[in-house]
């Protein structure tokens with residue numbers, strides 16, 4: 001399966017080439033494929049904040065490369081480069097609040113700095129760490145795809161209707177995708193009859209990105225408005241909702257794109273299974289419950305305007321862009337360390353004590 005998955009890896013959104021970070025501008029997809037180049041940490045932080053790059057793992061990987069770029073700039077400037085680099089860490093950490101992969105990647109880069117030996121090449125060490133973060137995310141995607149497919153097959157070996165939300169594919173990660181990685185692998189294994197992709201208001205990650213990724217690969221996909229999900233579960237024989245995550249707590253509560261929580265409630269009502277797919281870099285064992293997760297609120301204009309033109313009534317808009325699905329609505333959390341069914345604190349702790357499976 002691994003080889004088939006690797007052969008199917010076509011779309012990329014992050015490239016580290018010649019000491020520079022290249023990001024596919026996801027705001028313009030699928031109509032335009034424009035790559036942007038970054039040579040500073042501040043530039044990368046801006047790209048994360050402005051959604052040039054988005055998706056929890058992709059944000060973490062980009063931030064790691066941002067640290068390398070920051071270090072190069074600060075070393076070249078001379079003086080107290082470590083103090084100046086701390087400023088870069090801060091700017092990167094402030095770019096977006098919810099996806100813990102960002103802070104996980106920054107912590108790893110900081111730890112690598114702390115482990116530098118006398119006379120060691122700082123830039124080479126940081127670059128190797130960032131490339132390692134990128135590579136291990138790619139590997140994690142492959143492992144999760146295989147575990148997720150096994151889980152689907154455990155319940156039924158027939159082609160099935162699946163529903164997903166937001167974008168969790170190659171664009172959101174360093175490789176094959178998290179939830180979308182499972183869906184793509186299930187398609188290769190003949191387990192997908194059709195994928196229903198929620199459009200994912202207001203940024204339309206579902207209609208612009210997920211539908212595009214699946215169509216590029218010949219996976220049968222239908223786009224639906226977010227509000228159609230309950231109706232589709234009732235009428236289209238959907239067996240699984242498969243989503244990603246931006247932060248998972250020690251008790252197994254899951255923050256993901258706004259609308260995920262209501263999907264989980266509706267899925268339980270209809271007897272539809274609910275799978276969360278995320279690398280262990282998304283698990284934040286320092287937080288117990290979902291109420292502790294910082295939820296990003298974005299500008300209300302994202303709801304009030306369409307294409308920069310005001311369409312809504314003259315009211316205030318509330319725009320939380322993530323929500324928290326409680327653990328007791330989740331059938332399984334799939335990570336590269338293994339699968340946790342019906343998550344709770346004890347099972348999450350046991351999972352995190354395991355090694356990665358690859």
Ligand SMILES: CSC[C@@H](O)[C@@H](O)C(=O)COP(=O)(O)O
Nearest residue numbers: 054055056166168172244245257
């Ligand atoms: C694979 S990341 C988790 C996703 O399900 C989703 O919440 C996501 O892509 C993050 O949202 P975004 O606001 O696009 O960065």
